Amino acid sequence: MALRVAVAGASGYAGGEILRLLTSHPEVEIGAVTAHSSAGRTLGEVQPQLSGLADRVLKGTSAVALRGHDVVFLALPHGQSASLARELEPGTLVVDCGADFRLRDPADWRRFYGTEHAGTWPYGLPELPGARDELRRATRIAVPGCFPTAVTLALYPAHARRLVEPEAVIVAASGVSGAGRALKPHLLGSEVMGSMTPYGVGGGHRHTPELTQNLSRVAGERVTVSFTPTLAPMPRGILATCSARLRTGTPADGGEEEVRAVFEAAYAEEPFVQLLPPGRWPSTASVLGSNTVQVQVAVDPEARRLVCVSAIDNLTKGTAGGAVQCMNVALGLPERLGLPTNGVAP
Ligand SMILES: NC(=O)C1=CN([C@@H]2O[C@H](COP(=O)(O)OP(=O)(O)OC[C@H]3O[C@@H](n4cnc5c(N)ncnc54)[C@H](OP(=O)(O)O)[C@@H]3O)[C@@H](O)[C@H]2O)C=CC1
Numbered sequence: 001m002a003l004r005v006a007v008a009g010a011s012g013y014a015g016g017e018i019l020r021l022l023t024s025h026p027e028v029e030i031g032a033v034t035a036h037s038s039a040g041r042t043l044g045e046v047q048p049q050l051s052g053l054a055d056r057v058l059k060g061t062s063a064v065a066l067r068g069h070d071v072v073f074l075a076l077p078h079g080q081s082a083s084l085a086r087e088l089e090p091g092t093l094v095v096d097c098g099a100d101f102r103l104r105d106p107a108d109w110r111r112f113y114g115t116e117h118a119g120t121w122p123y124g125l126p127e128l129p130g131a132r133d134e135l136r137r138a139t140r141i142a143v144p145g146c147f148p149t150a151v152t153l154a155l156y157p158a159h160a161r162r163l164v165e166p167e168a169v170i171v172a173a174s175g176v177s178g179a180g181r182a183l184k185p186h187l188l189g190s191e192v193m194g195s196m197t198p199y200g201v202g203g204g205h206r207h208t209p210e211l212t213q214n215l216s217r218v219a220g221e222r223v224t225v226s227f228t229p230t231l232a233p234m235p236r237g238i239l240a241t242c243s244a245r246l247r248t249g250t251p252a253d254g255g256e257e258e259v260r261a262v263f264e265a266a267y268a269e270e271p272f273v274q275l276l277p278p279g280r281w282p283s284t285a286s287v288l289g290s291n292t293v294q295v296q297v298a299v300d301p302e303a304r305r306l307v308c309v310s311a312i313d314n315l316t317k318g319t320a321g322g323a324v325q326c327m328n329v330a331l332g333l334p335e336r337l338g339l340p341t342n343g344v345a346p
């Protein structure tokens, strides 16, 4: 029997992408689709790309509308998931694309989000060591932020094997859909076209504690992170360029081949991580619409730094694809179901 799946926030970018993926998922039947200001409108009006669901009417988001489903995806603004999730049946798998349950340290949450911490759910990045075991037993899952997905997968094998010092410098460019669909003056086409600009500079971006949490956890020591996001004039995609100082006396000291062997071992069995052959570099165009993460690594011998680059589609692997992947893991389904690994080109 098909799984009955509800999507809250179905009028937004993440919700629309979840629905795009779920309509190709063989084990899923779409149940309630809910929204906020768009309630009462059809999906055809607000998500015209979802032709197969065009007649579905958006309900208002409430626990009542979301009850009676096997799986509920929450694609809501930060802070909206916590109270709603508490009212959903304990046996329902709830996969939250927002930040409410990602952080472990309540002080980090208060500092970056400014409200009381709601709690911590299993973290939905299956590629991290031990994550699948935790996700297989979970009925509540917190999907990572889009930058943390790209950066963690670029760097984690190096920190886990302590090939590098416990630090990282990251500059990551994101397409504007990362900011969601609600109108924001600095994201008008006339502001972003033909221009790139950083934001959240100097440790101010709320993904900094999430990155620190992920890398420190695999390293077993506190990893400090200098993270600078930039806004790129494209609808979707993240390109993360990350570097860290090589640790002396480790295999990385031997050079690039030794580093590559560590990344090859980490990602050999991963269905969605593509470690590129030497000389080829990740690009956002290559992963457009797919759940694939492209990764490349290089050693800079003069600067004595390891450079790791990754590309994802922020709405697919960075949100909706990651969320569907977590659902597959949690329910014991084949992990690739409903998830494209090929991009759309040109
Ligand atoms: N965009 C991205 O790349 C990523 C997004 N995420 C996370 O996913 C979540 C959704 O993001 P995204 O789709 O981009 O955002 P959007 O702004 O595109 O969509 C937000 C959705 O939430 C609904 N909504 C707005 N206000 C409320 C409210 N007060 N109560 C309940 N529902 C509300 C909107 O409904 P309506 O339109 O009808 O008002 C819409 O369906 C966020 O938590 C975001 O951080 C995570 C990783 C990446």
Ligand SMILES: CC(=O)N[C@@H](CCC(=O)OP(=O)(O)O)C(=O)O
Pocket: 097, 098, 099, 144, 145, 146, 147, 174, 175, 176, 177, 178, 179, 180, 229, 231
């Ligand atoms: C371009 C852009 O604005 N991107 C968003 C990141 C979106 C995302 O992944 O994150 P959350 O789920 O944590 O909101 C930002 O920097 O705030």
